[in-house]
Amino acid sequence: MDQDALAEFAAQIRAEYEDLKAKNLKLNLTRGKPSAEQLDINNELLHLPGENFRTQDGTDVRNYGNLKGIIDIRQIWAELLGLPTELVYAGDSSSLNIMFDLISWSYIFGNNDSPRPWMDEEKIKWICPVPGYDRHFTITEHFGFEMITVPMLDDGPDMDAVRELALDPLVKGMWTVPVFGNPTGVTFSEQICRELAEMETGAPDFRIVWDNAYAVHTLGEEFPEVHNVIKMADAAGNPNRFWFMSSTSKITFAGSGVAFFASSPENLAWYVSHASVRGIGPNKLNQLAHAQHFGTAEGVRAIMRKHAASVAPKFDAVLDILDERLGGQGVATWTRPEGGYFISLDVVDGTAARVVELAKNAGIALTEAGSSFPLHQDPNNRNLRLAPTLPPKEEVEVAMDGVATCVLLAAVEKLGA
The missing domain is CATH 3.90.1150.10 (Aspartate Aminotransferase, domain 1)
Known part of the structure; x- marks a missing residue:
């Protein structure tokens, strides 16, 4: 003008x-909260699990135990994510809690590939694609990590920048929301997923937090493919690279759903070694209610x-x-x-x-x-x-x-x- x-x-x-x-x-x-209309979709959950308190393998969910979560809900979520059931654990309501635990335990004890606890490093750096998820950044800020930003492009993070940063042995990990990302809505291409799985890193204990919070949150009729990055990383000789998260928080009831952690067998064993000290087991009644409510992956x-x-x-x-x-x-x-x-x-x-x-x-x-x-x-x-x-x-x-x-x-x- x-x-x-x-x-x-x-x-x-x-x-x-x-x-x-x-x-x-x-x-x-x-804030990205479900509306009352969305919450009403799942009101049936308030009346479950009904009179049947046993899982398909006969476990009474009213008692202690089973840190992995019940098989009924793990099978459903494994199918949704395209992962083997044995690599998917079910926890309590918040995947954010699991992410905080993973960072905390790595900081205090080191993870299963760490030469020393992260708190004993000279400095800890973390890759943060931007725009990104604020609650992710709050966790690494809480532990005093140096957060290094990389641009988010139309098919995922700028991989030239990511590859260069990952060569630094002080860079211990990276945040991601790979499907319908927060806040851009970007879904990582298969090529970007493969490059993240295969890239060289300076730190042997480098981890990518793969927060698939929106894996099934389509705005249409079709659902995006969820790439099996755990399999990609294993084939590339980096089997422990991904900490894979998901949850039902914006599918059923926010704050009272089921969270999922998927990873390599070695990473899962390391997780259990600490989680079994923190607690005896998750809320299996809630897990069974969700399994009965969904029925199948197609039910989700x-x-x-x-x-x-x-x-x-x-x-x-x-x-x-x-x-x-x-x-x-x-x-x-x-x-x-x-x-x-x-x-x-x-x-x-x-x-x-x-x-x-x-x-x-x-x-x-x-x-x-x-x-x-x-x-x-x-x-x-x-x-x-x-x-x-x-x-x-x-x-x-x-x-x-x-x-x-x-x-x-x-x-x-x-x-x-």
């Missing part, structure tokens, strides 16, 4: 923003199609409004995920925090700018994570129209208009 057109446009956007504030909204797009997929029917219209609404309000303006780009829980929005450099501030003042809560980066430090101050799943579609539409106004206002402010 020339200066006159820009001044006229800026006046229009400021007027729209004042109208937005006058609505006294109270809307929230901060059927439930996920119901989730998609609830969630997809909200994602469509966000994308339609972004296209209509910001398309062609040159002030923003955004992802078009085929699954997961988020849309990643990049605004004019230097304005993301201002967009969040403007939205807050208008009654729209957004995730803090920089949240998808280690230490919440986005060097370009451009990325925002949108989470449209929790509110009703009508509220999503009102909120996103307001967010678009805030993006435009921050842009004209940046231009001095």
Whole structure:
């Protein structure tokens, strides 16, 4: 725009923003939580496991024991993930808890390939693809790791950068969300998976946390292929490289589902050596309830199609409004995920925090700018994570129209208009 057109446009956007504030909204797009409609899909779980307290192998789940988890739910999840059942363990509700344990035990004791505990190293470095999952970064921040960012591309992390960093013996691992990633929605290609499995590392105890939190969270009818990176790594001579996670947290009830840990036999033995000290066994009643609720792997997929029917219209609404309000303006780009829980929005450099501030003042809560980066430090101050799943579609539409106004206002402010 020339200066006159820009001044006229800026006046229009400021007027729209004042109208937005006058609505006294109270809307929230901060966290990727299931909606009440999604939670209702699984209300049958509240009445399970019913009168049958025994697993298919005859174990009474009301008693102690079985650190691996019950075979009934492990078989279902192994089929979903395309892994052998013997390599899949079932735990309690949170895969994030298992990730924290794995990092903690490696820090205190070293893992099964460590020459020494990680806390005895001169320094610990960790690879963090960005934009990425904030709770991952919080764990490595908690232990004082130096977090090194690499760009997330359309098919996975920038492997040239990853390969170079991995050669440093002080680099002990890497965070990943390989399917419908948080917040970009990117799914790693088979080639990227293979390169991660085969690449050379400087540290013998290098680990990739393979957090498949969204492995079945499609927005359509089709489900992505889950690549067997454990098999890839074993064939490459790196059998212990992957710590593979999954859970039911956004499939059934958040915070009261079942988490899964899959890895090599040696890694699983190391895990049990510590987990058996921490506790006697997981909540097997809950595991049996989930197994009865799902029935089969196809039963899980059927439930996920119901989730998609609830969630997809909200994602469509966000994308339609972004296209209509910001398309062609040159002030923003955004992802078009085929699954997961988020849309990643990049605004004019230097304005993301201002967009969040403007939205807050208008009654729209957004995730803090920089949240998808280690230490919440986005060097370009451009990325925002949108989470449209929790509110009703009508509220999503009102909120996103307001967010678009805030993006435009921050842009004209940046231009001095």
